[in-house]
């Protein structure tokens with residue numbers, strides 16, 4: 173890979189020189205050597221990584237069994253370990269005063285709080301005692317519905333400590349959605365707070381739990397951490413105050429030895445149809461995926477302060493707020509608030525305040541900040557400790573990538589666009605920090621041990637070589653892959669392993685360029701075909717949002733008599749734009765950036781796009797709105813359901 177294409181940005185020359193210690197990888201060659209080993213000798217590679225990065229109380233006898241074809245993979249068989257021990261005890265023993273968590277509250281005036289590894293061990297031990305005291309046993313599922321506070325991390329770790337399976341539900345889900353999840357998990361214990369604070373607003377977590385629990389007769393305990401001190405409804409016998417309970421249990425509870433394959437957690441994620449699927453992750457394999465990617469993708473060292481802005485209610489929070497940083501013994505920043513409260517420079521201020529070495533966020537936030545922040549706003553904020561910037565959740569348009577690199581990292585920190593999924597547990601495609609030459613818009617190269625394939629969706633054949641586009645699949649098992657869908661192993665097989673036999677099907681389309689770099693095109697159901705041209709919605713979106721007047725955009729393929737499918741663009745504009753003029757300019761923009769065949773047939777200007785609470789544009793709903801269908805399925809996951817009515821109005825009058 174000597175002759176890289178022109179769009180490549182190499183790692184800044186000073187990156188290695190300014191490194192506070194020594195990067196984990198010495199260079200690109202080091203990555204290639206390790207990668208080859210990981211693909212050709214996966215057992216040797218993964219066994220070595222597992223023994224190096226994890227502490228087993230009982231060594232495993234077999235590195236891996238099972239196949240993708242049968243969906244029966246197991247890793248580190250015969251091994252015994254505890255995830256909480258790996259994330260807390262071993263660091264507390266070595267260096268009890270090192271900060272494990274730094275809590276940055278919603279309102280910066282409330283001041284931050286540091287929790288050392290020694291303190292974390294005591295809190296988690298007590299909480300483990302509380303849970304046991306309420307009858308929680310190994311294998312039981314505990315539901316956690318909490319805002320982003322250190323106690324949420326403690327709750328997760330306390331479950332892991334006693335071998336209970338945690339099921340974290342994002343504290344923005346409705347009572348109905350929470351109730352469904354408590355019910356599906358058959359949880360008897362729910363952990364929550366009296367209230368939460370987010371972006372200056374109050375979230376009534378306890379009330380939501382009360383309402384959800386009404387439909388869940390098996391709930392015997394609601395453990396409540398006092399966050400705001402508000403007056404809340406109370407059910408004597410069932411509801412318990414966290415602080416009062418904690419006092420009654422000792423500051424040390426020994427960790428339960430778990431089998432490598434015992435489930436560590438359950439996490440619900442939406443499929444393209446039907447009700448959410450509860451994905452189960454294993455203990456050893458998952459934890460290793462977190463640790464290996466934390467080490468090689470993010471170059472995490474114990475001295476680092478890692479700020480992942482993702483919520484613990486999503487997989488990003490699980491792996492990169494809790495498990496990766498803590499397994500590697502660094503400090504994880506727990507941020508309760510939003511990127512725009514009290515001002516649009518909040519992320520930068522947090523990075524400065526805690527001298528963060530890493531920042532990890534989502535393009536949806538970057539787009540929002542990009543339109544509100546000028547370089548002058550950042551002049552007096554020192555973010556020079558930042559070494560690595562991560563992006564996750566959706567493709568990042570080159571334009572936004574460059575803004576991130578410049579505005580967040582001053583072109584000193586490297587950017588790693590990390591492609592992965594709830595089901596993959598940890599990164600699948602990502603640049604290794606400080607090593608992989610970057611290309612704005614590309615997730616770059618496969619992570620260690622991930623053997624990728626691009627498949628022709630029509631023939632089902634693997635497309636070898638470079639410059640190929642198709643469906644992205646994985647052809648070798650990897651430790652952190654999800655093991656099943658709760659109560660529905662058939663759905664697990666059908667969603668991931670029966671689509672192309674012998675492969676794990678990601679559901680995303682990707683292009684492998686001349687340098688072997690991967691460009692994620694979006695979900696396969698978002699690929700449109702216009703007059704025989706296969707187009708990527710994200711590619712057109714990328715072009716559209718390069719227009720200075722556009723805030724956000726979604727491209728939808730709608731059936732068209734003449735061309736098979738036609739492109740519709742739904743856009744929201746920045747305040748000062750005239751909709752009519754901008755719409756015309758956007759058509760020209762796409763024509764000139766990609767080609768006339770990709771030009772939108774229709775441009776609809778709306779106030780806002782329908783998004784999930786994690787910021788993903790819900791194209792399924794847009795597609796239905798544009799094709800005149802009025803059966804929208806589940807709209808309860810929308811952050812703001814009212815935008816749907818406005819979109820329908822816009823469609824009707826277009």
Ligand code: 6R9
Pocket residue numbers: 441486487488563564565566567568589590591592593594595615678679680692694695
């Ligand atoms: C981690 C996470 C998974 C889906 C995935 C893909 C999209 C995630 C991406 C990305 C392009 C990236 N996705 N990261 N697309 N570039 N860096 O988001 O998990 O919520 O399960 O979503 O998100 O479409 O299939 P999850």
